[in-house]
Structure formats: structure tokens, C-alpha cells
Amino acid sequence: MTSKKEDVKIILVMGKSGSGKQPRIDCLAEEFGFMQVSTGNLFRACIGLFNSVDFKGELKSAWDDSKNDFKPDTDLLKIVEEHAANKDVLSSAATNKETLILGMKAKYFVEAGLFCPDSITNGIFANAFETYFSAPLETCGSKRRGLILDGFPRTLPQGQFLDDLLKKHNLKIDFILEVDLDDDTIIKRTTDRRICPKCQAVFHLMFKPPRDEKFCTECGTEVKQRADDASEALLRNRLKEYTDKVAPTLAKYKADGIPVATVTGNLPDMKPETIRNSVMGAVDKLF
Ligand SMILES: [Zn+2]
Structure with a gap:
């Protein structure tokens, strides 16, 4: 059963690593006033x-x-x-x-x-x-008591554990936001990702470029590519883990009738307004 938007307390964000979950989480956090738990x-x-x-x-x-x-x-x-x-x-x-x-x-x-x-x-x-x-x-x-869960649950047993924990608190998963993106696009994008070794700020050569393509806009340190992001074999492995473990969990939630809003990870641009229209357009249809 879909609850009212004002009654939402637990949101799950699911999607492959590199599909672009964080900007969508930021949007939901602002919209609902919830804290993110990763x-x-x-x-x-x-x-x-x-x-x-x-x-x-x-x-x-x-x-x-x-x-x-x-x-x-x-x-x-x-x-x-x-x-x-x-x-x-x-x-x-x-x-x-x-x-x-x-x-x-x-x-x-x-x-x-x-x-x-x-x-x-x-x-x-x-x-x-x-x-x-x-x-x-x-x-x-957070402004209201509610959580946006990211990276949990991944496996079916974790999903069962979460269901039991929520039930104990008289809560349930109110809806799931699924960020969908194909593997090849993810690999292309992930190799363009950069991270600041000092303050951990994350950049993207195309969507959120570091200053002069090289330096952290927060602290000025030269940004680096994470070793995991540079290896296509590792990325393929990470994506396979999603297919093997997380996808069945999402499928089970869909079968259980939990509302799922699916958005594409592939937007023409990553302006906050574009992301907001995409996310809230899909979420509002659930209520
Ligand atoms: Zn920095």
C-alpha cells in the first residue's frame, strides 16, 4: 500500500555503483528533510x-x-x-x-x-x-525523523533483517528509488571520476570538474583517480555483484508490492533542477 507523502519515513535508494545515486539522494534529503545512511x-x-x-x-x-x-x-x-x-x-x-x-x-x-x-x-x-x-x-x-538508506540492504538476508528491524519500530519501507544505468555507460563514467585525497570531495571530469581539471575546489589539493575506478575488470566485478546480490533483493521488494520509482542515471545534464524534475517527477507519481 502506498502511504501518504507526508507519512514517508524510510526511503531506499538502489542502483549500481556508479549509476549516480548520490545526486538523487541529495535531492531526496532536501525534499524530505531526512538523513542519509550509507x-x-x-x-x-x-x-x-x-x-x-x-x-x-x-x-x-x-x-x-x-x-x-x-x-x-x-x-x-x-x-x-x-x-x-x-x-x-x-x-x-x-x-x-x-x-x-x-x-x-x-x-x-x-x-x-x-x-x-x-x-x-x-x-x-x-x-x-x-x-x-x-x-x-x-x-x-535532520528536519524530520526519517532515513534515506544507501547501500543497505544489498543481499536477501540483509533485506529480511531490515524488514524485521523496521517492523519492530512500526515502520516499513515507504518507497524505493531505483537509479537505472547500463553497465557500459557506468564504466565510461566511472573512469572519469576523481577524488580529493585530502578532503574526499568527489569530482567528475564531465559533470563536476575539478578546478583546471586537476585541483579540488574545496581545498586546492590535486585530485586523483581511485585505483578501483581505473580498472575495468574491477568495475565489471562490482557490477556483477550488483546483478547477483542486489538485483534479487530489489526484485523481491517489487514482488512484495513496495512502490518503486525508477529514474534514469543518464540525464542530459546534472543541474540540480534537472535532477529534481527527474526524481520528484517519478516519486510524486507514487502518491
Ligand atoms: Zn579537497
Whole structure:
């Protein structure tokens, strides 16, 4: 059932990496006054918090080989406390211990070169979700309480986890914005992407060029191409992962009757007005 536009609280944005999700997310964030939650950013934040304690121990001590799982969180916290060079972070009331331990677990997989299992991704998402929905609205950084989810859920089990979590809060996915773009166009575009190594601002040689095609417009640093963006094999791999894992999740949501607004990632230009007309034109049809 389609709800009223004023009642919307949860929006999912789905699309392949490089399809141009972020400008559409910016538009929805402005239109609805919601905060964006990206699993990529959540991972970086959790791992960043863990890094800030300057852990001098062995990450593999977090793992219990006999159970093929992590040791209990209370044990992990003890391990961190014992081997943290920066005790100030640990003793600060502002430090969320759950986030810290999730960061430790995520880093364990990253360092081992392994894919993070759904259980960790779900845990990291749930932690951010619960924090947001339990905090007073004034501290949430958004005008209305609602979220735009980006990069979660990817897999079917993550989708099931999200459904259960939302149900617990008496929420549901109100609609999905799907950004659609073919693989060849994505590859052409992604190789034109540049990033500022200092402030992480993202540029595009065609749509959002750096100053003199070379320098960050925010801080003046020379922009670089990310190694992942330069390799066509890696990009093809990333796109295949979308087809294998994310596309079935989107198909299931469509089958479940969740409203989906599909927009093209291929607009004649990327002016805010053009994006807005495309996104809100499609979204308004749902209500
Ligand atoms: Zn910069």
C-alpha cells in the first residue's frame, strides 16, 4: 500500500555503483528533510573509532577458532582495553562501545581480505538505526525523523533483517528509488571520476570538474583517480555483484508490492533542477 507523502519515513535508494545515486539522494534529503545512511560511511566510522584507540594487540585474538565466531563482546572489550594505546577514547563517555566493537569486527574481515558477513553489516546498520531513532530529533541532524538508506540492504538476508528491524519500530519501507544505468555507460563514467585525497570531495571530469581539471575546489589539493575506478575488470566485478546480490533483493521488494520509482542515471545534464524534475517527477507519481 502506498502511504501518504507526508507519512514517508524510510526511503531506499538502489542502483549500481556508479549509476549516480548520490545526486538523487541529495535531492531526496532536501525534499524530505531526512538523513542519509550509507553503509560505506558507517563502516568507515566504526573502523575509524576502533583505529582511534590505537590498538596494539593482535586482531586475531578477537576470534574463537573453536566456535568459528568472535569471542563474546564483553571479552572483546576487555582485549581492547588491555591493548589500547589511547585510553582517553575508551574512557570518554562519548565513545559508543558497541560501535567500537563493531569496528574491531569489521576491521578483522577487512584486514583478512574477506568479505564482511551479513551479520556484521546488519549489526553496524542496526546500531546506527537504533541510535538515530532513540535520539531526540534536535540532535539527529535532520528536519524530520526519517532515513534515506544507501547501500543497505544489498543481499536477501540483509533485506529480511531490515524488514524485521523496521517492523519492530512500526515502520516499513515507504518507497524505493531505483537509479537505472547500463553497465557500459557506468564504466565510461566511472573512469572519469576523481577524488580529493585530502578532503574526499568527489569530482567528475564531465559533470563536476575539478578546478583546471586537476585541483579540488574545496581545498586546492590535486585530485586523483581511485585505483578501483581505473580498472575495468574491477568495475565489471562490482557490477556483477550488483546483478547477483542486489538485483534479487530489489526484485523481491517489487514482488512484495513496495512502490518503486525508477529514474534514469543518464540525464542530459546534472543541474540540480534537472535532477529534481527527474526524481520528484517519478516519486510524486507514487502518491
Ligand atoms: Zn579537497
